[in-house]
Amino acid sequence: MKSSINARWKGNMSFEAEVGNHKIILDADESVGGQNLGVRPKPLMLVALAGCTGMDVVSILKKMKVNFDDLNIRVEGNLTDENPKHYNKMKVIYEFTGKDLPLEKIQKAVTLSEEKYCGVRATYMQAMDLSSEIIIIDK
Amino acid sequence: MKSSINARWKGNMSFEAEVGNHKIILDADESVGGQNLGVRPKPLMLVALAGCTGMDVVSILKKMKVNFDDLNIRVEGNLTDENPKHYNKMKVIYEFTGKDLPLEKIQKAVTLSEEKYCGVRATYMQAMDLSSEIIIIDK
Numbered sequence: 001m002k003s004s005i006n007a008r009w010k011g012n013m014s015f016e017a018e019v020g021n022h023k024i025i026l027d028a029d030e031s032v033g034g035q036n037l038g039v040r041p042k043p044l045m046l047v048a049l050a051g052c053t054g055m056d057v058v059s060i061l062k063k064m065k066v067n068f069d070d071l072n073i074r075v076e077g078n079l080t081d082e083n084p085k086h087y088n089k090m091k092v093i094y095e096f097t098g099k100d101l102p103l104e105k106i107q108k109a110v111t112l113s114e115e116k117y118c119g120v121r122a123t124y125m126q127a128m129d130l131s132s133e134i135i136i137i138d139k
Numbered sequence: 140m141k142s143s144i145n146a147r148w149k150g151n152m153s154f155e156a157e158v159g160n161h162k163i164i165l166d167a168d169e170s171v172g173g174q175n176l177g178v179r180p181k182p183l184m185l186v187a188l189a190g191c192t193g194m195d196v197v198s199i200l201k202k203m204k205v206n207f208d209d210l211n212i213r214v215e216g217n218l219t220d221e222n223p224k225h226y227n228k229m230k231v232i233y234e235f236t237g238k239d240l241p242l243e244k245i246q247k248a249v250t251l252s253e254e255k256y257c258g259v260r261a262t263y264m265q266a267m268d269l270s271s272e273i274i275i276i277d278k
Contacts (some may be wrong), residue, residue: 002216003182003215006189006212007189007193012197015190015193015194017190020179022177026186036159039190041186042187042258045183046158047144047156048180048181051183054148059171070148071147072145073154074145076142076143079141084257084261086261086262119225120184122223
């Protein structure tokens with residue numbers, strides 16, 4: 001199956017990407033000639049992973065009838081020192097908030113995403129070290 | 140060097156990601172329980188590549204004093220048939236518009252991005268086949 005996006009140059013270092021019927025503005029930092037009108041490209045790789053595994057996990061937990069109040073997914077990426085600087089490591093931290101949340105079921109949902117469902121992870125795992133952590137805030 | 144993003148669950152399948160001081164809404168398609176409030180996660184991988192190489196190329200061409208009127212970067216991704224469906228191939232199509240554009244210099248800028256500068260590509264090349272094409276529209 002094919003999918004595609006278009007990114008149109010908007011002057012200086014900025015681009016406007018069309019993704020389906022949504023738009024994303026990309027721009028560089030002021031220090032390298034940009035105007036910070038939008039996101040840097042590289043962290044979008046972290047966002048792609050967060051969204052992919054996040055949707056898996058909420059969908060699996062819904063099927064398991066596990067309810068939670070809040071979920072924040074933090075993705076930390078480590079960039080190489082050598083050029084071109086690129087991610088050689090990422091860590092996904094799932095922080096759930098809720099009352100008496102079942103850690104075992106949450107762990108199972110995360111593992112299913114990691115091993116079976118998340119297509120972004122399936123690409124990244126060929127190119128870097130990936131790890132994860134689950135934090136549960138009981139309230 | 141480390142970088143990180145946060146993606147907060149906004150109900151159903153949607154997440155709001157914070158990337159620096161910018162926000163991106165992620166959501167799934169209606170067919171899988173989403174509401175299409177924002178982009179799908181996987182195509183963000185294509186956007187990351189377009190932005191990364193796009194900023195390289197405009198920056199290099201500026202140094203080369205090559206002026207163009209317009210630039211559209213299309214990234215096509217091929218997803219595997221097997222699950223988890225993930226990209227196993229991407230093609231970057233650089234479409235420049237301008238008067239008497241110097242193909243050789245543009246080719247050099249693209250090659251420099253591909254081989255030396257683009258950190259997103261440096262990750263993806265470890266996990267899939269990458270190709271590119273330059274189209275010049277003279278006007």
